[in-house]
Structure formats: C-alpha cells, structure tokens
Amino acid sequence: MDGGIPRGEFGLIDWIRSQQQAVRRQGTVVGIGDDCAVLEFSPGSKVLVTTDMLMDGRHFRLADDGALAVGYKAMGVNLSDIAAMAGVPRAAVISVALPPENSVAIAQGLHAGLKRMADRFEVDLVGGDTNAWNGPLVVNVAIIGETTVAGAVGRSGAKTGDVILVTGPLGGSLFRGRHLRPEPRVREALALTEAARIHAMIDLSDGLSSDLGHILKESGNLGALLEAAQIPLHSDAIEQSQSDGIAAIDHALHDGEDFELCLVCSADTAIRLLGNSPGGTVLHPIGEITALPGLRIRDSHGIISCVQPRGFDHLRAPD
C-alpha cells in the first residue's frame, strides 16, 4: 500500500496482513485472510481461550488516549488472563467496530498498539473482523494459548492456611493512565509454576477485593485475612489518595486494572518462592486463607475489619 490509505475493508485487511512478519511464528498454520486461523500446538498441551471487550468511554477514552494506547491495552488485558492461568499465549483474533470519523487511521493506530503488545509476547495476530458503524469504538480481543507441563492454574485450589501473594504494587491505575499500560505477568506466571505448585491464581483486573473474592468463592467459600501493612501500595495510589482523600489502601483493595497476579500457595512454598524469586518475579505476601468465609483486613493496630468487594463491576451503570 506504500503508505497510502487502504480502501474499504479488504484494503484494510491487506494492509494489516502486510504489517505481519513474512515468516509466521511456529504453530500458526494459516493466519489472516481465511475464514478461520489454523493453529498447531504441542502434542499433549491443552488449549486456553479468553476474550475481553473494551468500549470507548468505559475502558478508555479514544479522544484522550489515542488508538495506539487502546490497542496496546486491549491486547494486554487479554494476555493478563492467559498469565492468570499460567499459560503460554500463542495467537489472537481481533474484532473492531470503528466510529465513522477517521476510521482507517483509528484502525491503523489500533493495529500498531495491538501488535506492539503482541510482539512482546510472541503472539501472532491471526485474524479478525473489521466493521464500521455510527457508534463509538469497540475492540474485542480473543487469545488462544496453551498450557505447559505444569498445567493450568485455576481459581479453585486455595486451602485454609495458604499464603496469598501479589506480584506488584496496587491501586490508582486510573490516576496517571497506568491502566492503559498493563504489564501482563506471563513470564512471571510461567516461572512461578515451573518452580512450585501454585494452588490458585487470578489477575487483578477488577480489584483485589473482588478478584480475591473469586478465588475464595471458587475454592469452596473460604475466607482471607489480609495484613494492611503488607499490601504494597503503588505510588499512583498514594498520589491519588492525596488528591481525592480516599485512603491509599482502599485504592489498592478496590481500584482494579493493576494486572498484577494474585496467587495462593502453601506456606512452605511461599517461603521458598520469596527466597528465590523465580525468574526475578517480585512477590509480596499479603495475607492468609482462612476457613472462616469472607474477606477481612488487619490494620497496623491489630484491628480486624470486614472488606466488602467493590471492585469494578462491568454491569455497574457507566459514569
């Protein structure tokens, strides 16, 4: 296309195809340009699949953030779900509904952002569906991955007495736009599951209180006691707290879109992992699984209070 603006859907698809590397990554048998992509995985591995949709005004603001940032985030949040299962991401398919103004430029920016994130994790963009409409921008990504010999880590394996850990500081992801720059913990999850048996894992997309709640519920309605002083606070949470008067710990518990992992393992395993940091993975122990259901937190004075999950609810009325 020589820098020209591709015309129509098929022109755009040709342009996108031209942006892919000439040699497809191993495992992609048929990529963009057919009715389906064809993938070939390692014998014995299982297939992982996840999907996330991002809408203008809800998960990003196109006018402020730009299409490239939107694409980067859209791919990142899906990779984070593969990380949460300790999977290896392999290929992605993308659907977009483009607004009427600047639709081709938006599609190109999106693609650049999607590809920038995908390339960091050696993920092929193998197909998609490009549409125009009179509504705001909507981007959907579905990622296919595979499990390693360690198997997939679900949400249901937590046991009473297990230690809860997170891979990084939490809170305030909206304040400086960090939610647009997720760091999917794919390599960290693979290093952790290669080194030890992780009982349960989830990525922090909706907020610690909500996401840890899923592990507790799926593990047979267990509970957790968090130690407030041990929850790593992101500098964004501290800054935002100074600006909005909401305690930084509440930002850390409820904001979401940190895209760190929250994992649960036996105390012995936790001690070993904290000692050798597999793959350089940063780990913060933040509390313990309890037989008593519900999420509680102990403050620096030893006072325990209940935490109501109020992380991001995708059905909450939009602002």
Next chain:
Amino acid sequence: MDGGIPRGEFGLIDWIRSQQQAVRRQGTVVGIGDDCAVLEFSPGSKVLVTTDMLMDGRHFRLADDGALAVGYKAMGVNLSDIAAMAGVPRAAVISVALPPENSVAIAQGLHAGLKRMADRFEVDLVGGDTNAWNGPLVVNVAIIGETTVAGAVGRSGAKTGDVILVTGPLGGSLFRGRHLRPEPRVREALALTEAARIHAMIDLSDGLSSDLGHILKESGNLGALLEAAQIPLHSDAIEQSQSDGIAAIDHALHDGEDFELCLVCSADTAIRLLGNSPGGTVLHPIGEITALPGLRIRDSHGIISCVQPRGFDHLRAPD
C-alpha cells in the same frame, strides 16, 4: 437464582453458568468462571479460531429482532466460518456490550439464542466478558474448533478448470429476515471433505461476487465464469426483486448473508459429488474457474459480462 433477576455482572455470570448442562462436553476441561477456558482436543488435530462482531443497527436491529434472534445469528455466523474450513466447532467465548435499558433481560435473551444455536452443533459456551455501557448492543463471538483428518480447506487451492458449486439458493437474505437464521453448513462441509478433495471453500457472508472473489484472489489471481441460469435463486430474492425491481440474479450475486458454502473442486470430483450428495448435501454447480482473471457471468443468451464485486463491505458507510 430461581427465576429472579441476577444482580450485577457476577450474578449474571452465575445465572449463565446455571444454564449450562451439568456435564461438560468432552474436551472442555475448564468452562465459564475462570480467567480462560481450558480445552483438550484430539491428538494430531489442529486448532481453528474465528471471530465475528455484530452491532445493533448494522447486523441486526435489537428493537425489531429481539435479543434471542441476535444471539442465534451471532453464534451462527461464526459457526459458518468454521464450516467454511471444514472444521468441527468445539467451544465459544462471548463478549457483550449491553445498552443501559433492560440490560439483564437482553443478556438473558442473547444467551438463550447463543445457546440454542450452539447446542445444535454441540458447541460449549466456555467463557466471556459482560459489560454495560451507554451505547447500542454489541456482541462478539469467537469460536474454537479443530480440523479432521481431511485437514482444513482454505481459499487458495482453486485451479483452472475447476467447478464452482454452492450448497443452496442465494439472495434476498434481508427481505424476510433470513439473515437472522443462518444454517451453518458444518455437517455438509464435513461430509463433503470426507468424501472428496475440495480445493477451496468459503461461506457466503458478504455475497457470492465478493466471497468468490476472495477464492480467486487467494488462488493466484484466477478468474471465474458463472452460468446465470445455474445459480439457484432463493424465493426471497425473487420476491424482493418483484418489490424493488432489482433482478433476482443481482440479489443472488451481491446480497450476502446466505451462509451457504461456495466450494471449488475438480470436474471429476464435482460429477461424483453431484451423483452421490454426501450426507444429503444439496449441491448446485454454478460455473468454472478460469485462467483469465476476473469474475464473469454468462446469461441465457450466451452473452458474457463482467461482474463487479459489490457484496457487503463492513467498512461501507452505514445506512
């Protein structure tokens, strides 16, 4: 939930999970309720993945069609892409952006429609992403399938002298709402590829002129000569022609959303397939692949004219 309205995103997810059968289909290791679904396929098979997004006002009209019909179509159009590769559909992930009014009822209707179509093809709904926003309804489906020993049939294998066939009558899919009731030719594609070597195949979603054009382009810029009298006209195309004055053959060539298969095979194979109709598959030979590039059509007087592809362009300005 005992017939009550599920509250919030997680209430809705619980409701959807409760609608799935207690026993998962073979191959679904982890379904709804984790970060990813985990699937296990037959050893040696390849993985197929496809995605399609449907937007209110563009692919359906929610107020007229209802959420159930939208879900049914959204699943059907994706199954049709699996059929076009002669694959076996296995599992689907769904993303929705729900409008603010009646969002839970819409989600439930959508799910019923998605599941009705998925059940017909033994496809598991294994995960998704449910969102609310202030925009119109958007539904995205991604389907994972696998290939059979016959392998995937792509678009690039057509050869000069090959016969072009379609699996049913074409045109007028919008006129009586038939576009909402696709019949994905999954079983037909499997029967055909089990019985014979198909050189190229595509499903008729954008219109014969446009979709056959993809086969011609991908097969090395070949051409095709269609016989107008042999193209099966749907009764909808004939009725619509009487209403709008556009020739029924033009509806058949350009309307799209027929979701029949267009396949290409050698003349010997075509004769054999027409003789024994594998799996009861209806087949209509409609023309021949030519070395001369471009799509042409011969009318009943023997006059040949060029056909410009003008099927559904997803980037065409919406009505």
